[in-house]
Amino acid sequence: MCGIVGYIGWQKAQDVVMNGLEKLEYRGYDSSGIATIFNGQLKLSKYKGRLSVLSKHLEEDPHQGHVGIGHTRWATHGQPSDVNSHPHINESNSVAVIHNGIIENYRELKKELIDEGYIFKSQTDTEVVVHMIDKYLKTSVDILSAVNMAVSRLRGAYALGIISKADPDKIIAVRKESPLIVGIGDGENFFASDIPAILEYTREIYYVDNDETAVISKDDIIFYDKDKNIIKKDKFTITWDMDAATKGGYPHFMLKEINEQPKAVADTILRRIDENNNLILDDIRIDDTQIQNINDIYIVACGTAYNAGLIGKYVIENIANIRVRVDIASEFRYNKQFINDKTLVILVSQSGETADTLAAQKLAKAKGCRILSITNVVGSSVARNSDDVFYTLAGPEIAVASTKAYTTMLAAFYMIGIELAKLKREISINEYHKIVELLKKLPQKVEETLKTEEKCIEIAEKIKNAKSAFYIGRGLDDSVGKEGALKLKEISYIYTESFAAGELKHGTIALIEENTPVIAVLTQDKLLEKTISNIQEVKARGAYTIIITDKDSNDIANYADDIVVVPKVYDLFSSILAVIPAQFIAYHTSIKKGNDVDKPRNLAKSVTVE
Numbered sequence: 056m057c058g059i060v061g062y063i064g065w066q067k068a069q070d071v072v073m074n075g076l077e078k079l080e081y082r083g084y085d086s087s088g089i090a091t092i093f094n095g096q097l098k099l100s101k102y103k104g105r106l107s108v109l110s111k112h113l114e115e116d117p118h119q120g121h122v123g124i125g126h127t128r129w130a131t132h133g134q135p136s137d138v139n140s141h142p143h144i145n146e147s148n149s150v151a152v153i154h155n156g157i158i159e160n161y162r163e164l165k166k167e168l169i170d171e172g173y174i175f176k177s178q179t180d181t182e183v184v185v186h187m188i189d190k191y192l193k194t195s196v197d198i199l200s201a202v203n204m205a206v207s208r209l210r211g212a213y214a215l216g217i218i219s220k221a222d223p224d225k226i227i228a229v230r231k232e233s234p235l236i237v238g239i240g241d242g243e244n245f246f247a248s249d250i251p252a253i254l255e256y257t258r259e260i261y262y263v264d265n266d267e268t269a270v271i272s273k274d275d276i277i278f279y280d281k282d283k284n285i286i287k288k289d290k291f292t293i294t295w296d297m298d299a300a301t302k303g304g305y306p307h308f309m310l311k312e313i314n315e316q317p318k319a320v321a322d323t324i325l326r327r328i329d330e331n332n333n334l335i336l337d338d339i340r341i342d343d344t345q346i347q348n349i350n351d352i353y354i355v356a357c358g359t360a361y362n363a364g365l366i367g368k369y370v371i372e373n374i375a376n377i378r379v380r381v382d383i384a385s386e387f388r389y390n391k392q393f394i395n396d397k398t399l400v401i402l403v404s405q406s407g408e409t410a411d412t413l414a415a416q417k418l419a420k421a422k423g424c425r426i427l428s429i430t431n432v433v434g435s436s437v438a439r440n441s442d443d444v445f446y447t448l449a450g451p452e453i454a455v456a457s458t459k460a461y462t463t464m465l466a467a468f469y470m471i472g473i474e475l476a477k478l479k480r481e482i483s484i485n486e487y488h489k490i491v492e493l494l495k496k497l498p499q500k501v502e503e504t505l506k507t508e509e510k511c512i513e514i515a516e517k518i519k520n521a522k523s524a525f526y527i528g529r530g531l532d533d534s535v536g537k538e539g540a541l542k543l544k545e546i547s548y549i550y551t552e553s554f555a556a557g558e559l560k561h562g563t564i565a566l567i568e569e570n571t572p573v574i575a576v577l578t579q580d581k582l583l584e585k586t587i588s589n590i591q592e593v594k595a596r597g598a599y600t601i602i603i604t605d606k607d608s609n610d611i612a613n614y615a616d617d618i619v620v621v622p623k624v625y626d627l628f629s630s631i632l633a634v635i636p637a638q639f640i641a642y643h644t645s646i647k648k649g650n651d652v653d654k655p656r657n658l659a660k661s662v663t664v665e
């Protein structure tokens with residue numbers, strides 16, 4: 056997904072902007088560019104391809120300015136190309152614009168501008184912004200007024216960065232729906248779409264909210280609200296450091312993040328339990344009466360967060376006895392929703408900036424639902440617009456393939472489920488304390504599960520040339536399989552699907568041939584025999600069968616070609632461990648195939664377009 060960075064101050068803008076863009080590479084992109092102003096001249100360099108392509112050109116023809124903006128583009132309108140890359144400039148080469156998001160009404164604006172004589176060079180939606188600013192500059196007193204006029208014409212999502220020869224000592228940054236932060240320096244200031252881009256320079260930041268504009272000069276930052284009134288904003292201090300956002304000795308972010316799970320899960324769980332085994336969920340302020348008022352729960356999310364929601368549904372329904380529906384966020388607003396002020400909507404999003412999830416949030420709010428979000432990013436859009444926020448404390452997740460965000464989301468659901476069960480009096484206080492005691496043991500069990508890596512490397516070797524693979528399981532294990540399949544396909548590019556084990560025989564079993572890998576997740580005692588029968592069905596048809604289980608391997612040795620054993624925990628918590636071998640299998644298969652594990656093709660870390 057696109058990344059933006061801007062700088063104004065005493066350093067060379069090129070150095071700071073390029074450094075920041077490098078830190079955003081993990082978001083996924085296909086081209087990049089930079090624009091600076093120096094001695095009254097605006098200079099532009101932009102190219103299709105990796106940042107190294109841009110760097111090479113900058114070595115030959117460096118930028119000297121101390122004010123600049125830069126962009127990594129992930130194509131939405133118009134294919135990746137030099138001309139479609141950002142920044143975009145006006146015809147007189149006096150204004151440059153970078154943009155994250157999508158301008159929904161760009162076609163009508165483009166037509167208007169073409170009718171007025173503007174010539175478009177790119178196929179992007181963004182180019183309308185720069186021409187619109189140019190148009191209003193002709194009648195405005197300054198660049199800020201022109202930007203305000205232009206922005207008032209836009210519909211859609213945008214984080215914009217603008218520099219202009221007319222006012223070379225300022226950068227203007229505007230936000231609607233796409234993430235934007237402003238970093239505070241000493242004799243220098245910054246803006247970016249994401250914290251790692253500027254963390255090397257400052258920890259003090261402002262989160263820009265929707266419809267706000269920042270006018271950034273080297274010694275000053277002024278914020279305006281949507282009515283153009285100057286507003287005062289609260290600063291935030293970032294507590295995590297660059298080390299947490301870099302590889303720390305591991306070859307890839309994904310492997311580092313898999314190995315960080317014991318700590319991430321411990322951070323998420325342990326500080327929320329007091330010495331008497333009570334959960335302290337002080338960010339969730341739903342009281343006793345409100346809980347009794349809730350008829351049902353909707354969990355809404357995308358991708359891995361959606362898969363975590365499937366586990367959340369199972370846990371909440373089984374322990375708290377509340378009906379739960381899980382919806383894919385991009386479908387939610389087009390489905391028939393049965394939601395009202397008696398519905399609790401739980402939004403799950405690692406980044407807190409996923410466009411589909413934000414759109415679902417808007418709709419749920421409009422219908423009067425109480426919104427509880429589970430997110431990993433403090434101050435993110437999802438968090439700021441929720442009634443209650445449960446922060447997973449996983450630290451920054453950089454690899455596109457989500458791992459520690461998923462396990463900490465499960466930890467969040469376990470805690471929410473247990474607390475709801477207590478509030479709804481579905482479990483006695485005694486049971487509650489016992490379950491919390493079991494929860495406290497999870498980080499240690501996650502640590503022990505990391506020992507499965509060796510076995511997973513062997514399995515990766517055996518499946519690396521497969522054309523397709525399958526995960527099967529029942530109940531919770533089926534949901535873990537969904538996440539296992541997503542991990543394997545997104546980074547190994549092996550076509551992988553996950554099925555409820557009993558459903559295979561209704562069609563999919565036709566795809567099983569000699570050596571097709573079938574990975575069965577087997578942790579649920581009550582479903583054990585049934586799933587074992589389904590494993591036999593695929594084994595009989597030549598499948599290479601692997602079981603991920605918490606059972607004694609001697610008891611099931613005859614049922615599979617390979618077995619990965621994870622520690623035994625309370626049945627309801629088993630998924631948080633069973634998923635770890637699935638993560639390792641995906642990671643090592645991808646490595647063995649020589650893929651770019653942290654930046655898989657066609658994918659972006661944070662999907663901020665619908």
Ligand code: M6R
Nearest residue numbers: 358359360404405406409456457
């Ligand atoms: O930031 P979010 O949790 O809202 O992101 C949702 C999905 O885009 C994300 O989980 C995606 O599926 C992962 N990259 C998969 O590993």
